[in-house]
Amino acid sequence: MSAATGLIARSESAARLLLDLPAGEGFAHELAAGEVLRIVDLHGNQAVDTLFFDAADYANRYSAVDTLREQGNVYLGLGSQLLALDGEPLVTIVADTCGRHDTLGGACSQESNVVRYGEHTRHMHACRNTFLAKALAWGRGLDKRDLSANVNFFMNVPLSPAGGLEFVDGVSAPGKYVELLADRATLVLISNCPQLNNPCNAFDPTPVRLIVWPA
């Protein structure tokens, strides 16, 4: 195992799930405690917007602000524990060949696109629509109230000491990946971002590969 990236050789043949998720598509899946989810940025610079919920209590969901404060840093990376509202981890980043992921940029929506880029973007596809569609399809009461803080894997949103914030070119590249170990049973909701108006997807949204290994 490499201490720098947490890499452990895992064979795809041992996986219990492997799928390629095209840009603009969503994915809802429950991880059992001890399972590992790998998200592979197949073509590079693709933002993967992701929500996490305690599978036993969806109200107890990922909290970006608690996570950042407790780790003392605004970027997620190897070793980051993604905390729920109860202060305990849902998943931990156990491998990361990219190095830095955002959790302050939120997910794109039709409404925020109009504010950021203008009326002509109102009917472009957006992550929060994907989240809503997937939440409703998953059922069990998930709805708009559950679209809270998300992680943007492979996305680069640097903050400046003077109080600025920018969306800039990704630090990712084809084949970079991140692995998440479920610290408890966790529902994962993903939108593979269709945003075309900023560099988060290098203006060319592309598929990502999702692989789950059993505990």
Next chain:
Amino acid sequence: MTLAPQEPLLDAILPPAASLSRVCRRGTELTIVDRDGGANVSALMYRAEDPLERYCMPDTLKAQHVSRLTAGVALYSDMGRVLASIVEDTCGWHDTIGGHCTPEIVAERWGARSYQEAGNQWRRSAREAFLVELAKWGLGERDLVANVNFFSKVAVDEGGALGLVADHSPAGAHVKVRFELDTLLVLWNGPHPMRAAWHAQPVRLVLEACGAAGPEDPVRLSCEENERGFAATEAALR
């Protein structure tokens, strides 16, 4: 009912570790005064007409390319509308990425105190207070989102390390927030969750009528994004 413009709609002291929730109407402004210095006031906001629409930290930050809140910054909802604007600010930076005090933080850092042993000096956390206030409006844990921390500065270094800046808010500092939509406001007055020492003192709240943002309003004109955000806000009132 008519009110003289100089007559406040509310002029109250919020004691340490106390909370409140109320609807603040469009065209009113709330001045929060850090009378003694070093205050932190944690705040949540929801659209009163439909609380499914709520303050959205990420949309606020990315629309305006900021990671701090100060005068000229609009506080966006998750539906592309402006719930409120910061129209005056004497301390230059208010935090919205640090979160709020949980019962665990209070217990581990300062020691839990119960009402039975401490009376009104008990240290109820922001999390507990928020959930109680939200419950008064039929809201709950699923409605807890990233909050604002008025009077607190959390800065990052080049590597992204977070730090709470000590002694950021001097005695007498104030911030003035104008509401652009009828807004359910929830406040808790107590220490920032990154603060080492328990430090809480009263803050003064003054709510006054001020009128809605005009066409030349500096918050509206501060960036193209805000011009579109204010237009979307006004469109929702038609």
